Amino acid sequence: MTEQNLTAVEALAAFARRHTDDRAVQALVDAATLELAGRTVVRPDQHAVPRRFVLRRRTDISGISGTGDVADGVLWPDGTAAVRWRGEHPSAVHWDRGQASVELIHGHQGATEIVWLDQDDDEPAAAPAPTVNPAAASLRLRRVVDHALNKPVPCPKCRRTTTCGCMADRTEGRIDAVLAALAPWLVDGQAA
Template sequence: MTAEQDLEQIATGPQFVGARIVQPNDPVRPRLFVLHRHVDVSGVSGTGVIADGVEWPDGTASIRWRGEHPKIDFADRGVPTLHFVHGHSGATEVEYLDQDPAAAISTDDAPAALRRVIDIALGKPVRCPQCGRPGACRCIADRHAARVDVVLGAVLAYLARTQGAAS
């Protein structure tokens, strides 16, 4: 195996899933956030703002816990890992402190057809990840990731249609 193949295998291996390579002159910046806990499921951290964090430009994240026993945690797969490990089915949320880079883009520029595609996607039922029901259930599972997948699927299909029509 050549050095380039070794590097490619390392960069695409499972330890780098979710991270991306940031070049020295890339204009991306770290994003600050806090973990805001609504319900203390474990009885350890309390409620309110329990940790301060940074989402790094490569997609990884780190948090510093508040309280009498502070510590630092790293998430190589970024904020989705923080949601998975510390989210407790919606009991804890990541709240960004700085402006979302996408917020600088005006939603007024979106075409009416794209708005309609997203509106329809938001209305589709999403199965509960715990019990599998598409409608209301007694689980307190977070359906956010599944909802994002439905909306992204609709937007990608819309983009494929519009780009195909443009060519």
């Protein structure tokens, strides 16, 4: 294959391979994919599952879809989303930028919210046994905290987990989410 026939991603990878190892090249390509396409690269060896959700509408601003659970959706492991509308005239749409696009386009400033039917696949693991390698426990603990920091936190005023107009501070909810994630890791106030 000549350089003229390379895709932009292949050209980026080929250039990077001249200066670094394959692992760093793959990380660069994955970061570029996330930044440019808004999706995560999911490898065959990764355990990642789709998450189901419904769009629950409290107020029908458009007067077309009604209120209640108006659509069913799936958030794919790569971060993209598919939505299938209910009703007499159903349709389906795919969003490359996933949850952010669904909330922006269909959220109607909080009139519609995403309600998750499945739990995230990265739920905190049970506390590690004392014989566990401390470095491995540290990595797992970092993943648990990272997961907790990215969980949707309800607004203390309107209880929405999506963007709302209340301008309320969600810090307490975020702290509660982190503490709940850390609970299995703590024994009598000390890290396990």
